[in-house]
Amino acid sequence: MELLGSTTLVFIICVACLVFLLVRKESHKWRRLPPGPTPLPIIGNLMHLNLKDLPASLLKLAKEYGPVYTVYLGSTPTVVLHGYEAVKEALVDQGDVFLGRGRLPVVSDFHKGYGIIFSNGETWKQMRRFSLMTLRNFGMGRRSIEERVQEEAQCLVEELRKMKAQPFDPTFIFSCVPCNVICSILFNKRFQYQDEKFLHLMHLLNENAKNISSRWSQIYNLWPRLIKHFPGEHRSLFKGISDIKNFLLEKVKEHQESLDYNNPRDYMDCFLIKMEQEKDNPKSEFYLENLTTCGSNLLAAGTETTSSTLRFGILLLMKHPEVEAKVHEEIDRVIGRDQSPSMKDKMKMPYTEAVLNEIQRYITLLPSNLPHTVIQDTKFRQYVIPKDTTVLPLLSSVLNDCKEFPNPEKFDPGHFLDENGSLRKTDYFIPFSLGKRACVGESLARMELFLVLTTVLQNFSLKSLVDPKDIKTEPLISGILNIPPPFKLCLIPR
Numbered sequence: 001m002e003l004l005g006s007t008t009l010v011f012i013i014c015v016a017c018l019v020f021l022l023v024r025k026e027s028h029k030w031r032r033l034p035p036g037p038t039p040l041p042i043i044g045n046l047m048h049l050n051l052k053d054l055p056a057s058l059l060k061l062a063k064e065y066g067p068v069y070t071v072y073l074g075s076t077p078t079v080v081l082h083g084y085e086a087v088k089e090a091l092v093d094q095g096d097v098f099l100g101r102g103r104l105p106v107v108s109d110f111h112k113g114y115g116i117i118f119s120n121g122e123t124w125k126q127m128r129r130f131s132l133m134t135l136r137n138f139g140m141g142r143r144s145i146e147e148r149v150q151e152e153a154q155c156l157v158e159e160l161r162k163m164k165a166q167p168f169d170p171t172f173i174f175s176c177v178p179c180n181v182i183c184s185i186l187f188n189k190r191f192q193y194q195d196e197k198f199l200h201l202m203h204l205l206n207e208n209a210k211n212i213s214s215r216w217s218q219i220y221n222l223w224p225r226l227i228k229h230f231p232g233e234h235r236s237l238f239k240g241i242s243d244i245k246n247f248l249l250e251k252v253k254e255h256q257e258s259l260d261y262n263n264p265r266d267y268m269d270c271f272l273i274k275m276e277q278e279k280d281n282p283k284s285e286f287y288l289e290n291l292t293t294c295g296s297n298l299l300a301a302g303t304e305t306t307s308s309t310l311r312f313g314i315l316l317l318m319k320h321p322e323v324e325a326k327v328h329e330e331i332d333r334v335i336g337r338d339q340s341p342s343m344k345d346k347m348k349m350p351y352t353e354a355v356l357n358e359i360q361r362y363i364t365l366l367p368s369n370l371p372h373t374v375i376q377d378t379k380f381r382q383y384v385i386p387k388d389t390t391v392l393p394l395l396s397s398v399l400n401d402c403k404e405f406p407n408p409e410k411f412d413p414g415h416f417l418d419e420n421g422s423l424r425k426t427d428y429f430i431p432f433s434l435g436k437r438a439c440v441g442e443s444l445a446r447m448e449l450f451l452v453l454t455t456v457l458q459n460f461s462l463k464s465l466v467d468p469k470d471i472k473t474e475p476l477i478s479g480i481l482n483i484p485p486p487f488k489l490c491l492i493p494r
């Protein structure tokens with residue numbers, strides 16, 4: 001008995017010392033973090049945050065605590081960067097340490113660190129390099145990416161003609177172009193717009209974007225370890241992704257059966273060849289699991305982003321008919337009615353380019369960016385940010401800078417034009433973020449936005465079902481993504 005008692009006592013003392021040391025070390029570690037609102041245990045700064053509009057809460061806190069501050073999202077300290085200077089200093093000047101990907105528990109728990117978007121370290125480096133290279137190669141093959149996008153834009157116009165100027169919901173039809181472009185890069189196939197599988201895929205991608213931005217996701221992200229064990233909506237939020245992966249796995253099987261090592265047809269073939277080449281290399285990152293995750297990453301990142309931007313853009317043009325009229329005028333003057341728009345026209349169309357930039361600026365599709373981390377203890381200004389701390393470089397703070405874009409809350413293509421009507425260059429236009437983690441699909445996305453919008457407006461005028469003045473352009477959901485509100489419109493052939 002006595003022996004047991006003293007052993008227990010020694011044990012308890014040891015544990016207490018250990019806990020004391022650990023806590024001291026922890027608090028020492030956090031001592032030089034930037035200032036911020038005082039957190040409470042477990043709930044962190046919940047009372048300073050509006051979970052319905054987290055991006056707006058984060059902007060507001062900067063007014064009080066300055067351009068670099070710390071906020072506790074649940075019990076996780078998160079460093080927030082506000083304004084161009086701070087964002088650029090981190091993502092560009094100190095780009096080698098701010099390139100980690102922060103956890104977005106709802107999603108990262110699902111991807112287990114494979115793929116591109118939510119991976120880190122060697123996996124990320126290899127997958128990103130491979131994806132960039134392969135995207136580029138399939139843009140320089142026999143048919144360039146530009147030709148693919150042009151063809152898709154023509155298919156879209158054919159499809160839109162069938163509407164015969166009747167009201168319709170643009171959600172899925174405007175996803176067809178970006179989705180088909182990614183499908184043809186990934187597995188060399190484009191789908192007919194009525195194809196059931198294709199519609200189901202776009203439905204999943206659309207729901208996925210809403211789910212990732214939903215309030216449940218925000219709550220789960222605050223207390224992942226706690227909520228994980230309880231029943232609730234978080235269990236089914238990303239069910240759809242496994243459908244997408246199964247769909248991709250089917251495609252991989254088809255590819256394995258028909259693979260010709262000397263003639264890679266697409267991204268999947270290149271990946272399978274790489275897997276074969278590296279099969280004796282124990283350090284290889286090229287495994288099936290990473291292929292399906294990269295595939296679903298590219299589909300998710302490349303479809304709903306571009307499609308949402310197009311839908312927001314159409315809504316904004318309907319609300320501002322004078323802007324639509326000027327775009328029509330420029331299209332007729334530079335391209336005419338008979339030729340299909342191509343990227344070489346873009347340079348000669350400063351007004352249209354300004355409109356596209358202003359759409360992306362105004363909607364700030366990813367207001368708080370995707371979360372970053374620092375990959376080592378990092379001195380930033382007068383602070384020290386410990387390794388693996390989550391960092392949010394707020395894109396909204398740069399895109400809505402009121403010195404660079406006077407009256408930022410107003411939709412005005414003038415934000416990107418100089419007094420002579422030429423395109424005004426600005427470093428503050430960063431909807432795709434900056435630095436080593438910046439969007440992989442920026443040039444593809446910008447090409448799709450330009451070609452789709454000009455091809456549609458070359459052929460149609462937009463007609464709203466409500467008075468333009470009454471059109472609401474506020475996002476339906478504002479979370480990781482700003483989700484456009486649902487609406488209908490008519491397209492009148494010109």
Ligand code: HEM
Pocket residue numbers: 101116117118128297298301302303305306309365366369370371431432433434436437438439440441442444445
């Ligand atoms: C209007 C359309 C788009 C916008 C506004 C957009 C924006 C962004 C942003 C803000 C990020 C996070 C950057 C960061 O962490 O600093 C990102 C990442 C990414 N985007 Fe896009 N994107 C768009 C379209 C696309 C397309 C078409 C593709 C497909 C090729 C794509 C693929 C990716 C990938 C793979 C990442 C992860 C990069 C990484 O973690 O290394 N995006 N995008």
Ligand SMILES: *[C@@H]1O[C@H](CO)[C@@H](O)[C@H](O)[C@H]1NC(C)=O
Pocket residue numbers: 203204205207208211233234236237238239240241
């Ligand atoms: C989105 O969330 C709902 C509710 O949890 C779920 O039923 C649905 O399957 C999810 N969608 C996707 C694509 O995962």
Ligand SMILES: *[C@@H]1O[C@H](CO)[C@@H](O)[C@H](O)[C@H]1NC(C)=O
Pocket residue numbers: 113114123284285286287288289290
């Ligand atoms: C790629 O996927 C496989 C699982 O199939 C995994 O074992 C490997 O670690 C992945 N690459 C990395 C290092 O994440």
Ligand SMILES: *[C@@H]1O[C@H](CO)[C@@H](O)[C@H](O)[C@H]1NC(C)=O
Pocket residue numbers: 418419420
């Ligand atoms: C506008 O045009 C005038 C005359 O051609 C030129 O002097 C001026 O520098 C131009 N302004 C800008 C901002 O390019």
